[in-house]
Amino acid sequence: MIETEYDVVVAGYGPVGETCANLLGYYGIKALILDKEKNAYPLPRAITWDAECQRAMSHCEFLSEVKTRKIRGVDNKDANKKSIMKITTEGFDTYNYQHRILFIHQPQFDEAHRENAEKYSTNTIKTGSELLAVDEINGVVNCTYKNIETNEQFKVTSKYLLACDGANSTVRKLNNIKLNSLDADESWMVVDGYTKSSFDCFTDIDAIQYCNPTRPTTIIQGVENCFRFEIAFMPGDTVEEIQKESVFRKYIDQWIGDNEVEFSRTAVYSFHAAAAERWSNGNIFLLGDAAHQMPPFMGQGMNSGCRDAENLLWKINGVLKGLYKPKILDTYETERKPHVARITSTAIKMGGVINAKSKFRALVRNATLRIQGYFKGKENIFPIMNGNRLGQGVHNMPKIKDVSLERYYFNEISVRLNDGRIKSTDKILEKNFGMILNDFEGNKKISDKYLEFLNKHNFKIINISNNYEQSNYDNYIACEDTHSDMQIYCDKYDCNAVILRPDKYVFDIFNFETDNLDEIVSSAIKNLQETAVFTPN
Ligand SMILES: Cc1cc2nc3c(=O)[nH]c(=O)nc-3n(C[C@H](O)[C@H](O)[C@H](O)COP(=O)(O)OP(=O)(O)OC[C@H]3O[C@@H](n4cnc5c(N)ncnc54)[C@H](O)[C@@H]3O)c2cc1C
Numbered sequence: 001m002i003e004t005e006y007d008v009v010v011a012g013y014g015p016v017g018e019t020c021a022n023l024l025g026y027y028g029i030k031a032l033i034l035d036k037e038k039n040a041y042p043l044p045r046a047i048t049w050d051a052e053c054q055r056a057m058s059h060c061e062f063l064s065e066v067k068t069r070k071i072r073g074v075d076n077k078d079a080n081k082k083s084i085m086k087i088t089t090e091g092f093d094t095y096n097y098q099h100r101i102l103f104i105h106q107p108q109f110d111e112a113h114r115e116n117a118e119k120y121s122t123n124t125i126k127t128g129s130e131l132l133a134v135d136e137i138n139g140v141v142n143c144t145y146k147n148i149e150t151n152e153q154f155k156v157t158s159k160y161l162l163a164c165d166g167a168n169s170t171v172r173k174l175n176n177i178k179l180n181s182l183d184a185d186e187s188w189m190v191v192d193g194y195t196k197s198s199f200d201c202f203t204d205i206d207a208i209q210y211c212n213p214t215r216p217t218t219i220i221q222g223v224e225n226c227f228r229f230e231i232a233f234m235p236g237d238t239v240e241e242i243q244k245e246s247v248f249r250k251y252i253d254q255w256i257g258d259n260e261v262e263f264s265r266t267a268v269y270s271f272h273a274a275a276a277e278r279w280s281n282g283n284i285f286l287l288g289d290a291a292h293q294m295p296p297f298m299g300q301g302m303n304s305g306c307r308d309a310e311n312l313l314w315k316i317n318g319v320l321k322g323l324y325k326p327k328i329l330d331t332y333e334t335e336r337k338p339h340v341a342r343i344t345s346t347a348i349k350m351g352g353v354i355n356a357k358s359k360f361r362a363l364v365r366n367a368t369l370r371i372q373g374y375f376k377g378k379e380n381i382f383p384i385m386n387g388n389r390l391g392q393g394v395h396n397m398p399k400i401k402d403v404s405l406e407r408y409y410f411n412e413i414s415v416r417l418n419d420g421r422i423k424s425t426d427k428i429l430e431k432n433f434g435m436i437l438n439d440f441e442g443n444k445k446i447s448d449k450y451l452e453f454l455n456k457h458n459f460k461i462i463n464i465s466n467n468y469e470q471s472n473y474d475n476y477i478a479c480e481d482t483h484s485d486m487q488i489y490c491d492k493y494d495c496n497a498v499i500l501r502p503d504k505y506v507f508d509i510f511n512f513e514t515d516n517l518d519e520i521v522s523s524a525i526k527n528l529q530e531t532a533v534f535t536p537n
Pocket residue numbers: 011012013014015016017034035036037041044045046047048049129130131132164165166167169170171190269287288289290296298299300301302303304305
């Protein structure tokens with residue numbers, strides 16, 4: 001590989017750049033992280049973090065915990081405050097697993113991420129440094145940035161550039177990548193604050209979409225009694241006027257009741273939905289808002305960016321370490337783009353639910369949702385709950401209708417090891433390809449010709465059974481399932497084995513029809529190699 005000063009330059013240190021910085025640190029990849037601002041963005045934005053994204057970071061072992069609170073549910077209420085669609089997350093814990101969305105307080109989230117990213121000696125972090133120019137010549141990415149205080153300019157080379165520079169991405173523009181608007185622009189005012197005790201409206205849920213056509217409003221109870229109101233702009237509103245306490249309190253006092261509150265900040269946002277035509281140009285990749293934007297009605301903009309980072313970085317890590325061919329990087333866009341497109345379209349639809357601003361449209365919406373909820377149930381509204389498959393890429397996952405999330409994105413299972421310790425399958429597999437077998441009782445000897453591939457990929461084989469008999473492969477781990485989660489999964493999807501990718505998306509599920517682990521391994525390796533992204537032994 002060509003010598004460069006850094007393996008990766010990250011432009012932008014918002015939540016997606018922060019996620020990248022931590023993952024790069026975990027992988028031990030030499031990285032330069034730049035942000036034009038000296039400090040983290042101070043205004044209120046993301047308030048939700050999917051457990052999927054939290055799980056992606058679990059190997060980074062944060063120095064300070066990101067404070068979170070599980071969302072119990074959200075109620076969509078009509079103008080008379082009667083429920084039209086209430087979605088509670090209780091009961092989604094079939095797998096004793098993280099089917100959940102968490103509230104965060106973004107300033108604390110940023111702080112914890114930044115503090116942790118700094119602990120990695122392979123990370124060089126330069127805030128107050130604006131990326132000005134970038135080009136790629138023969139696989140070398142040349143970046144020019146300036147120190148915003150001194151105006152001094154610097155040039156660096158790297159193998160990859162990750163553009164996490166937000167909606168107005170400089171990198172996207174410099175690379176002439178078109179951003180297509182999806183025509184879902186909306187203006188909303190956001191007000192954040194703190195209260196000593198919880199508002200009365202939050203009995204068994206933590207968010208209310210008040211679908212009142214005269215003034216749609218979202219009411220949220222976040223971490224540690226932080227609250228947020230999002231108030232829709234109506235004709236005649238102005239940016240200055242609506243941010244006056246005497247004005248916005250008219251819309252929110254009914255929810256605050258007698259509680260003492262302290263407002264921390266207000267801001268007016270124009271929500272957009274947009275998609276970049278391409279997500280890469282050679283070794284330059286767009287992530288997060290630089291690649292896609294969506295209205296925040298599902299709390300998925302940042303989360304989608306975090307998924308981009310997780311998806312791209314295990315691939316870059318593998319290419320840098322000689323495990324995968326560089327063409328695996330093409331699958332970043334092919335896998336992630338359709339995933340994001342589905343979430344964006346759901347977010348636009350959810351925006352449509354609360355944004356019905358005429359009495360007639362509100363009436364139709366209320367009736368439709370009530371009928372739909374009666375016949376179809378409500379849980380499949382949340383993208384984290386249902387099976388949102390990746391697009392074409394490194395997996396063997398046919399599209400299946402009406403499956404839940406874990407069909408494509410596997411659960412973290414808790415297991416008991418031979419020595420009695422309880423461990424999660426994530427901790428055992430780490431960020432590698434691996435295989436989980438359900439109760440394999442046959443011959444566990446693996447022939448030498450496969451051991452090389454398995455060792456090279458640090459490919460663990462977990463056998464969940466009552467039999468702790470070992471194999472000749474050091475990374476074969478026999479253990480017991482503490483909650484029958486694997487059995488539930490296998491019964492549900494008619495399989496007894498699953499191959500997982502480093503990001504815990506399912507590569508394949510199958511039934512073993514042999515008594516020989518060697519044959520199972522042989523066919524798994526063949527299957528993996530058919531994706532043509534693995535370097536030859
Ligand atoms: C009101 C509101 C509520 C939201 N709620 C949620 C939610 O609950 N959940 C959720 O998942 N999403 C939510 N979102 C969306 C979420 O905030 C964004 O999707 C997310 O911030 C995108 O992160 P990013 O890192 O890609 O970009 P940004 O957060 O925009 O960060 C980009 C960074 O790049 C830096 N930068 C830009 N240009 C350069 C340059 N040339 N050189 C160096 N640095 C540069 C900027 O200074 C900035 O720090 C919300 C958005 C809004 C507006």
